Amino acid sequence: MTGLLAACVGSVIEAWTELRVHRTRVLLSLIGVAVAVCSLTSVVALGDIAQQATIESSERSNGRPAALSLSLQSQDDQPTDDALVQTAWTEALTRYDVTFASRIIPRQVDVQFVDGVAAVTSTMVDPAYGAMHRVSPEHGRWFTATDINRLAPAVIIDERLWARLGSPDLALNPTISLFGVNPVTAVVVGIVKSPPYNLEPTMFMLNAAYSRIESTLQAATVQPAHPAYELWVPPENAADLMTHLQSDFTATLGEGTIVSVNRQDYAAYGQDPNLSLKLLVSGVSVLLLLLGALGLLNISLVTIRQRIQEIGIRRSFGATAARVFFAVMMESVVATVAAGIVGVMLSMLLVKSPWATDLVSQGATDLPPFPLEAAVLGLGIATLVGALAGLLPALVAVRVKVIDAIRY
Amino acid sequence: MPFLELHGVGRTLTRLDDRPLTILSGIDLSIEQGDRISVVGRSGSGKSTLLNLLGLLDSPTEGEIRLEGLDVSQFSNRRRDLTRGRDIGFVFQQFNLLHGRTALENVSTPLLYERGATFWKRTAIAAEMLERVGLGNRLSSTPVQLSGGEQQRVAVARALVRRPRLILADEPTGALDIETGETVMALLDEIATASNAALVTITHDPSIAARAHRQYTLEDGGLIARDLITPDLISRGPVTRAKLSGCNS
Numbered sequence: 001m002t003g004l005l006a007a008c009v010g011s012v013i014e015a016w017t018e019l020r021v022h023r024t025r026v027l028l029s030l031i032g033v034a035v036a037v038c039s040l041t042s043v044v045a046l047g048d049i050a051q052q053a054t055i056e057s058s059e060r061s062n063g064r065p066a067a068l069s070l071s072l073q074s075q076d077d078q079p080t081d082d083a084l085v086q087t088a089w090t091e092a093l094t095r096y097d098v099t100f101a102s103r104i105i106p107r108q109v110d111v112q113f114v115d116g117v118a119a120v121t122s123t124m125v126d127p128a129y130g131a132m133h134r135v136s137p138e139h140g141r142w143f144t145a146t147d148i149n150r151l152a153p154a155v156i157i158d159e160r161l162w163a164r165l166g167s168p169d170l171a172l173n174p175t176i177s178l179f180g181v182n183p184v185t186a187v188v189v190g191i192v193k194s195p196p197y198n199l200e201p202t203m204f205m206l207n208a209a210y211s212r213i214e215s216t217l218q219a220a221t222v223q224p225a226h227p228a229y230e231l232w233v234p235p236e237n238a239a240d241l242m243t244h245l246q247s248d249f250t251a252t253l254g255e256g257t258i259v260s261v262n263r264q265d266y267a268a269y270g271q272d273p274n275l276s277l278k279l280l281v282s283g284v285s286v287l288l289l290l291l292g293a294l295g296l297l298n299i300s301l302v303t304i305r306q307r308i309q310e311i312g313i314r315r316s317f318g319a320t321a322a323r324v325f326f327a328v329m330m331e332s333v334v335a336t337v338a339a340g341i342v343g344v345m346l347s348m349l350l351v352k353s354p355w356a357t358d359l360v361s362q363g364a365t366d367l368p369p370f371p372l373e374a375a376v377l378g379l380g381i382a383t384l385v386g387a388l389a390g391l392l393p394a395l396v397a398v399r400v401k402v403i404d405a406i407r408y
Numbered sequence: 409m410p411f412l413e414l415h416g417v418g419r420t421l422t423r424l425d426d427r428p429l430t431i432l433s434g435i436d437l438s439i440e441q442g443d444r445i446s447v448v449g450r451s452g453s454g455k456s457t458l459l460n461l462l463g464l465l466d467s468p469t470e471g472e473i474r475l476e477g478l479d480v481s482q483f484s485n486r487r488r489d490l491t492r493g494r495d496i497g498f499v500f501q502q503f504n505l506l507h508g509r510t511a512l513e514n515v516s517t518p519l520l521y522e523r524g525a526t527f528w529k530r531t532a533i534a535a536e537m538l539e540r541v542g543l544g545n546r547l548s549s550t551p552v553q554l555s556g557g558e559q560q561r562v563a564v565a566r567a568l569v570r571r572p573r574l575i576l577a578d579e580p581t582g583a584l585d586i587e588t589g590e591t592v593m594a595l596l597d598e599i600a601t602a603s604n605a606a607l608v609t610i611t612h613d614p615s616i617a618a619r620a621h622r623q624y625t626l627e628d629g630g631l632i633a634r635d636l637i638t639p640d641l642i643s644r645g646p647v648t649r650a651k652l653s654g655c656n657s
Contacts, residue, residue, distance in 0.1 A: 003524070006522070006524070006528075007523070009527075010520040010521065010527065013520060014517075014520060017509065017513065021507070021508035021509065022508070309504070310506055310507070313504050313506065314517070315465075315489065316463065316465065316492065316498045317492075317493055317498075317517065317518040317521060317566075317570075318489055318490060318491075318492050318493010318494060318518065318521045318570075319489065319493070319521055320485070320486050320489040320490065321485060321486075321489070322486070323489075323521065402460075402465045402466075403456075403460045403465050403466055406465075406500065406504065
């Protein structure tokens with residue numbers, strides 16, 4: 001056992017000494033390997049971030065898997081009975097134990113600014129909406145259940161609206177005045193990023209709070225409600241739940257109402273949106289890696305021919321053929337592993353740089369850590385390349401005749 | 409029991425035109441611990457081939473080589489390599505130091521093939537050996553920073569660091585001036601005597617050959633004891649000479 005340990009350590013020392021003595025040659029040959037490992041690892045890591053960014057973007061607009069959308073449409077263009085719908089909705093949530101669900105009602109709400117009144121695109125939601133759509137306020141907080149009973153309704157405004165209010169400190173509980181027959185003062189509890197597709201200010205308010213103040217607002221701003229109903233349920237229950245909701249609502253609202261329940265999250269399509277890009281960049285990286293390995297193999301073979309005498313001398317000291325084979329292999333593997341470590345470190349620096357993160361993340365909030373599998377993949381591939389590039393020189397080294405080698 | 413014995417050993421190569429070329433024939437030689445043997449011969453007489461056979465670097469095409477009574481032809485390649493590393497040390501004419509390595513690294517390299525405490529203490533052992541050959545102050549010098557004499561002393565230290573029982577020196581003074589050559593040979597003698605190792609020196613230099621207890625000449629593939637060479641013998645031809653060499657082994 002100690003003999004084996006000594007043999008292993010001895011081989012590594014031999015390999016390392018060889019690398020140290022020929023560092024310039026080794027360095028030049030390994031640049032290709034390091035660059036290839038760096039690019040391959042970066043592709044995997046940046047791919048993860050890009051994927052997360054795409055997922056988050058999709059979840060912000062369509063909800064998280066499995067996001068179900070319930071829509072109701074009257075066949076005779078008569079408005080549906082809101083009270084009946086509300087009862088059916090509440091019963092369904094209780095019956096199927098759905099924790100995350102929200103009614104979503106778009107509104108235009110007049111807000112009093114210092115320079116006059118302006119309509120603000122508003123979305124009335126339930127508290128669960130924030131978790132369902134990954135709404136994470138930049139400042140302050142999202143709605144909680146306690147906000148439902150506030151006398152002064154809580155609002156969450158976007159950065160544009162916040163800027164228009166003069167960017168007040170949230171710690172001072174800033175308010176906005178909702179214009180109407182009897183103006184209502186609302187308290188700003190959070191600030192979210194402005195949606196990139198909308199240049200106008202926007203805000204969120206709770207459905208329950210809005211329903212209490214709706215009648216006090218100016219008649220002109222009151223529009224008919226067309227609520228959307230969304231649920232966030234476990235993906236494995238989604239299909240069953242869709243069927244049950246469909247039949248329950250149809251039974252409650254009657255045949256005159258068309259009930260459709262759809263799944264709207266990205267996972268429903270079952271395909272990685274970045275797959276083609278990842279395949280393309282991975283292909284380029286693998287090609288780069290092959291070129292690096294070829295360069296390494298070429299230099300190793302030339303070097304072995306130059307080192308024949310040295311191998312002969314080592315054999316005269318008692319180095320067995322197996323030991324020479326292992327040492328030459330180790331030399332290649334140690335070198336490429338070192339190059340792999342450099343490549344992975346470069347990749348980490350690149351992937352974690354603000355420039356790269358901003359470029360790829362596209363505003364994603366839950367950025368994944370540097371993926372361990374990317375680092376392992378990079379190092380694994382470096383080792384494999386080293387072993388393959390070392391195999392041929394090692395075979396040449398073993399075939400060297402000791403007598404001829406010493407006199408070479 | 410002799411450490412190494414050659415019985416009727418011959419080595420024949422095949423030329424490119426498939427004709428055989430006999431380099432050595434009917435060599436008998438016995439090497440005991442502490443022996444001092446020298447072999448002289450003209451270029452191409454087979455001195456190095458003999459050295460390769462003695463060092464288990466090559467196999468005879470006829471006869472047998474016995475190491476401590478065991479037939480070496482029965483050894484696996486691995487056992488030959490291990491035996492060579494453990495029991496035989498080489499000193500080459502061109503020193504053959506490992507390029508780019510310090511004197512200390514060169515001397516400690518054979519110890520990389522050791523095991524146990526010797527392996528783990530290889531640097532200290534190598535430093536001590538360099539101290540013995542008078543290079544304790546040149547541990548960090550690479551071959552290009554050393555004179556020819558110093559390089560050969562490093563080579564001697566490297567050959568002896570594993571305490572071999574047989575030292576094979578191939579023209580050890582061939583690349584040195586007379587004075588340095590004498591110094592190196594004295595050193596080899598001294599260290600070999602201290603460890604009771606046998607020393608076989610192959611040389612062109614009669615004064616170096618004269619240091620040995622037993623002196624041989626290689627001629628026409630046969631090994632002849634120097635004290636038996638007479639003008640009469642020379643006229644009789646190689647077969648008789650081979651027989652005579654056997655009488656003296």
